[in-house]
Amino acid sequence: xxxxxxxxxxxxxxxxxxxxxxxxxxxxxxxxxxxxxxxxxxxxxxxxxxxxxxxxxxxxxxxxxxxxxxxxxxxxxxxxxxxxxxxxxxxxxxxxxxxxxxxxxxxxxxxxxxxxxxxxxxxxxxxxxxxxxxxxxxxxxxxxxxxxxxxxxxxxxxxxxxxxxxxxxxxxxxxxxxxxxxxxxxxxxxxxxxxxxxxxxxxxxxxxxxxxxxxxxxxxxxxxxxxxxxxxxxxxxxxx
Numbered sequence: 665x666x667x668x669x670x671x672x673x674x675x676x677x678x679x680x681x682x683x684x685x686x687x688x689x690x691x692x693x694x695x696x697x698x699x700x701x702x703x704x705x706x707x708x709x710x711x712x713x714x715x716x717x718x719x720x721x722x723x724x725x726x727x728x729x730x731x732x733x734x735x736x737x738x739x740x741x742x743x744x745x746x747x748x749x750x751x752x753x754x755x756x757x758x759x760x761x762x763x764x765x766x767x768x769x770x771x772x773x774x775x776x777x778x779x780x781x782x783x784x785x786x787x788x789x790x791x792x793x794x795x796x797x798x799x800x801x802x803x804x805x806x807x808x809x810x811x812x813x814x815x816x817x818x819x820x821x822x823x824x825x826x827x828x829x830x831x832x833x834x835x836x837x838x839x840x841x842x843x844x845x846x847x848x849x850x851x852x853x854x855x856x857x858x859x860x861x862x863x864x865x866x867x868x869x870x871x872x873x874x875x876x877x878x879x880x881x882x883x884x885x886x887x888x889x890x891x892x893x894x895x896x897x898x899x900x901x902x903x904x
Contacts, residue, residue: 711902711903713901713903714900714901714904715900716764716766716899717898718897720750720894720895720896725744725750729764729765730762730764730765731762731763732763733762735759736757736758736759736809737755737757737759738755738760739755740755741753741754741755742754749893749894750894752885752886752891753886753890753891753892754886755888756786759885759887761883762883762884762885763883764899765881767807767879767880768880768899768901771854771855773854773899773901774851774899774900775803775851775853775882775899775900776862776898776899777884777894777897778850778896779799779850779892779893780893780894780895781893782797782817782886782892783819784890785798785887785888785890785891786889788888796818796819796822797887797890798816798817798818798886798890799816799817800814800883800884800886800887801815802815802882802885804880804883806879806880807879807880809828811829811876811877812827812828813826813873814826814828816850817850819890821842821843821844822839822842823837823863823868824837824839824841825841825861825869825871827873836871837861841869845864848863849863851865857873857874859873882897
């Protein structure tokens with residue numbers, strides 16, 4: 665991924681190749697002009713999509729779009745919209761954040777969350793200093809945490825990719841993916857059984873999921889007391 669994502673699994677692909685691989689999911693990739701001698705039929709035609717998005721430009725969280733959601737530990741913590749950002753900090757040991765009220769549908773989709781900031785968290789019992797914090801975008805199949813995909817960025821710049829299958833967590837990455845990008849956009853794309861973990865619309869890691877439900881919700885959160893601020897989130901699905 666050029667200078668954005670470093671690691672053993674990183675795949676440096678031109679934007680047009682990414683669009684071709686995921687089509688008809690991602691429609692935001694620019695299309696190149698036709699050059700002399702080029703067959704226009706080889707160009708990628710953007711499909712019709714439904715898009716759901718929030719740029720957090722109000723004075724409070726839009727309750728028509730989002731709801732609090734906790735699936736581990738206690739709820740509470742801070743959730744506010746300020747300076748065009750969703751700003752959250754949970755309680756110790758919790759997995760608590762916000763979940764889309766809308767249930768999306770499709771085995772081809774693209775979820776993108778623009779991260780404004782991720783800060784360290786307060787230490788848990790037995791931890792020294794201030795350990796890295798987490799900013800997590802999750803796809804919740806059937807709207808709950810039992811089967812889900814997580815793509816997260818730690819405050820030390822390390823990425824982690826996880827899948828929960830019937831409640832059993834499996835780490836997908838090799839622990840070597842990292843970035844120094846100041847304005848990261850974390851993306852999760854699905855094409856059938858293929859899952860793509862992305863940074864700024866370039867693929868960093870590919871995985872497989874079996875029997876994944878076509879129904880899903882999107883969640884934003886940070887583990888424990890992690891400070892995680894988000895600039896925007898968007899979901900694209902094929903128009904039914």
